[in-house]
Amino acid sequence: MSKLPDFEGLAIFAKVVELRSFAAAAAELTLSKATVSKAVTRLEERLGARLFNRTSRRLALTDAGRSLADRATQLLADGEAAENEALAQSAAPRGLVRLAVPMTYGTNVVAPLLPEFLAAYPDVAIDLNLSDATIDLIGEGYDAAIRIASLPDSSLIARRLCAMPRYLVASSAYLERWGRPTHPMHLARHRCLAYAYQLTPGLWQFSNAAGEQASVRPAGPLRVNNGEALLPMLLAGLGIADLPDFIVGKALAANQLEAVMTDWWQAPSGVYLVTPPGGPRPARVTALIEFLATKLSKKP
Template sequence: MAKLPDFEGLAIFAKVVELRSFAAAAGELALSKATVSKAVSRLEERLGARLFNRTSRRLALTDAGQKLSGRAERLLADGEAAESEALAQSVAPRGLVRLAVPMTFGVKAVAPILPEFFRQYPDVAVDLHLSDAMVDLIGEGFDVGLRIASLPDSSLIARRLCAMPRYTVASAAYLKRHGRPMHPMHLAQHRCLGYAYLSTPDVWHYINARGEQVSVRPGGPLRVNNGEALLPAVIAGLGIADLPDFIVGDAIASGEVEVILKDWKQTEGAVHLVTPPGGPRPARVEVLADFLAKHFAKAKRLKSPRRA
């Protein structure tokens, strides 16, 4: 396998040529004079040619050094420019951020606020990935994700933004035909509509104010992988569903559905901002994360927009 070029040696050689002094180069690079001298000697040994004629008073390039100096100077300049550009991008918000968000929440709550973000940060672009599936942020190369759940332990860095209550709901027509369940265990005798991406989609867990916990296995004619797709079926009286406030809040307010089992609730989730672990994040990621955090921290109730 071919060796990589001695980039460090070439850069130090270019700095010595620029300043015409080993001592001056060492001072500017914050290196010892011995380190600078060894780097140049290492480069000469590798190339099989002397690069400088050195006397106690004078430093002059040899023919080989003269031929190499131009390329070495360009290499040093390119390296400094690349580093400066990278540092600038890490300070100034610029570039692409890949953001993963649940489908309905992304459409209703995130997409409407992105124009304001772009007004504040015109040099940042967002690749908004909408899916209710639990994406692998690290494996799929996402910078930031929003998740609505009681988060399990993971290696991701999580920041809680706001609460997200859930409600067990049914239409008045369904309750008139099938009766009103008064206890979570009664759901086993009802038509329940399921959401595939709950942490335990086959089991609904409830708790009341006294701390009593109940788990029930609901069954019914419909399961979906997007929560909003359940709402028309609930309104039409097809069955009972458990939905987050941002999906069902307006339907509750309008009377299209009503909350049942008011003395019980499923484990209340929250909106979390999650990021992969690691060192400092680029400025473009930081500003988007802070923008989302500030917006949703101020939102006392996240809900779907009013329908006309």
């Protein structure tokens, strides 16, 4: 005997018992009468007992058939209920969505959007992980993540929402004291503030419109795993840093910081929605993904 019961045979047997007819069971299950008959015969051979006494005009359960009928009927009902529940969940957004988002972007940009989503989908809950570390979506069971980077190739499904400009920034006080760099090589004599989760940690790689490239290993007094933590140092005139618009945009607009070396840039950065590969997503995940994609693709 194989390890798994013959669930298909039991379900077909239960349907024959319910309708008291092989032909009627075949019609309801959209199977051929021969397929239904073979399934019952296979079950009888597996159990070593006849389940029906069959004549051309009459179908009656044997003692073995009566003993099995109630459990097979319950098994069929449980299977139909489980399938219907799964279909209902996939049709209507309901349940928990696990979402990973970088800390500052999540706090300042994503979190303010969530009240609108949760009001529109009251049966959906969100487990929001705020961390600049790259989360293993598959290994840690996340449904989706937002990543801000020059996204490397991976097995994940990535959807680009918008560009995310980056700027090399410093305060005017810092630039007056240490000078204004015009070439990446000039950064060797600057106090560079580093972000731990860059695509190439410990290495700033620049290029320009002429196709020139230059690499710098930044050295300075502070290295952090959250870019926003560099702002106090920058505003105090104690360093220079390469950071995205969602962290330094307001300080630039308020003339608290200046963008320098604007004709050189690091790898273009963007905002991406990433999801694990696989089959159809639950409706709750699709609803959140489409909501965020609509909202975030409008962000500068």
